[in-house]
Amino acid sequence: MSKVGIIGDKGSVMGFLALGIDIFxxxxxDEVKKTIHKLAERDYAIIYITEEASxxxxxxxxxxxxFELPAIIVIPGITGSMGLGMNEVRESAKRAIGADxxxxx
Amino acid sequence: xxRLNVNPTRMxxxxxxxxxxxxxxxxxxxxxxxxxxxKQFLNIVRENKRLREEAEKSLEDAYQNFxxxxxxxxxSAIGESLMIPRQAVSVKVGKKNIMSVNVPVFDFxxxxxxxxxxxxxxxxxxGEMDSAMLSFSDAMEPLLRLAESEKTAQLLAQxxxxxxxxxxxxxxxxxxxxxxxIKYISMKLxxxxxxxxxxxxxxxxxxxxxxxxxKKRKEAGA
Numbered sequence: 001m002s003k004v005g006i007i008g009d010k011g012s013v014m015g016f017l018a019l020g021i022d023i024f025x026x027x028x029x030d031e032v033k034k035t036i037h038k039l040a041e042r043d044y045a046i047i048y049i050t051e052e053a054s055x056x057x058x059x060x061x062x063x064x065x066x067f068e069l070p071a072i073i074v075i076p077g078i079t080g081s082m083g084l085g086m087n088e089v090r091e092s093a094k095r096a097i098g099a100d101x102x103x104x105x
Numbered sequence: 106x107x108r109l110n111v112n113p114t115r116m117x118x119x120x121x122x123x124x125x126x127x128x129x130x131x132x133x134x135x136x137x138x139x140x141x142x143x144k145q146f147l148n149i150v151r152e153n154k155r156l157r158e159e160a161e162k163s164l165e166d167a168y169q170n171f172x173x174x175x176x177x178x179x180x181s182a183i184g185e186s187l188m189i190p191r192q193a194v195s196v197k198v199g200k201k202n203i204m205s206v207n208v209p210v211f212d213f214x215x216x217x218x219x220x221x222x223x224x225x226x227x228x229x230x231x232g233e234m235d236s237a238m239l240s241f242s243d244a245m246e247p248l249l250r251l252a253e254s255e256k257t258a259q260l261l262a263q264x265x266x267x268x269x270x271x272x273x274x275x276x277x278x279x280x281x282x283x284x285x286x287i288k289y290i291s292m293k294l295x296x297x298x299x300x301x302x303x304x305x306x307x308x309x310x311x312x313x314x315x316x317x318x319x320k321k322r323k324e325a326g327a
Binding site: 004016065078086095098 | 150158165187208245248255
């Protein structure tokens with residue numbers, strides 16, 4: 001059995017506590033990076049990360065993209081969506097197709 | 106195109122022809138694989154997009170309710186009420202094979218949550234907190250499905266990129282190289298052939314000339 005974790009600023013991740021997701025408040029870039037690697041090494045299958053936090057550690061997120069696990073999923077923080085999550089979808093489409101055909105409409 | 110560095114012999118040519126055949130076959134197979142992968146990917150990435158929209162929408166609702174709850178309750182009261190979660194989410198990770206790409210399948214189990222998601226007594230918390238928790242637990246399901254779909258899309262994208270590189274390498278480098286080399290060898294061999302024929306003709310001429318001279322001398326002597 002694997003676990004689910006969430007990384008982000010305290011205000012955003014607080015609410016997830018009640019759902020039984022392990023929360024990892026992190027505000028500094030170093031903290032975020034370290035937490036990502038730590039969780040990836042441990043038995044976490046899904047790591048949610050807020051958009052703000054994802055900006056601090058783009059390399060760490062990209063690193064795990066090609067592995068089967070963990071799935072690192074960018075979600076909007078409590079301050080609202082910046083469209084970064086959708087950007088991830090767009091990126092994988094671009095990578096596969098070579099052009100941004102899905103979102104051109 | 107660069108020609109391979111091999112000896113122009115018949116044996117080498119047979120070997121190369123075999124390799125060319127294999128390469129062509131591999132190229133065709135990989136191209137088919139790429140087509141199918143692309144087909145699957147398009148469906149998945151569309152689904153991915155839809156799920157993300159859905160998840161972000163429900164998450165937004167949850168955050169909004171949570172902000173309202175934060176406004177009503179003090180921070181310490183919130184921390185206190187959330188401190189001991191009632192349930193624990195765990196994931197069973199399965200595997201699915203899409204065109205020989207292993208993608209994870211997540212199966213979720215909430216433990217301990219006996220239908221009640223509130224980790225606190227209702228007496229000391231506000232109603233806003235209750236609705237925040239409710240909308241968070243509503244957001245859970247789309248979020249989890251999003252995780253699965255997004256990871257699948259990422260893995261497939263990676264595989265497609267890899268396959269396309271292989272197809273391109275075969276199509277634009279390997280196969281032309283083989284063809285070029287085979288052509289070079291066959292031309293070289295034909296050239297050798299012609300050289301051999303010419304040499305034979307020359308030798309024949311020489312032998313004939315000598316024989317005629319011999320005959321003439323004999324006739325003159327006789």
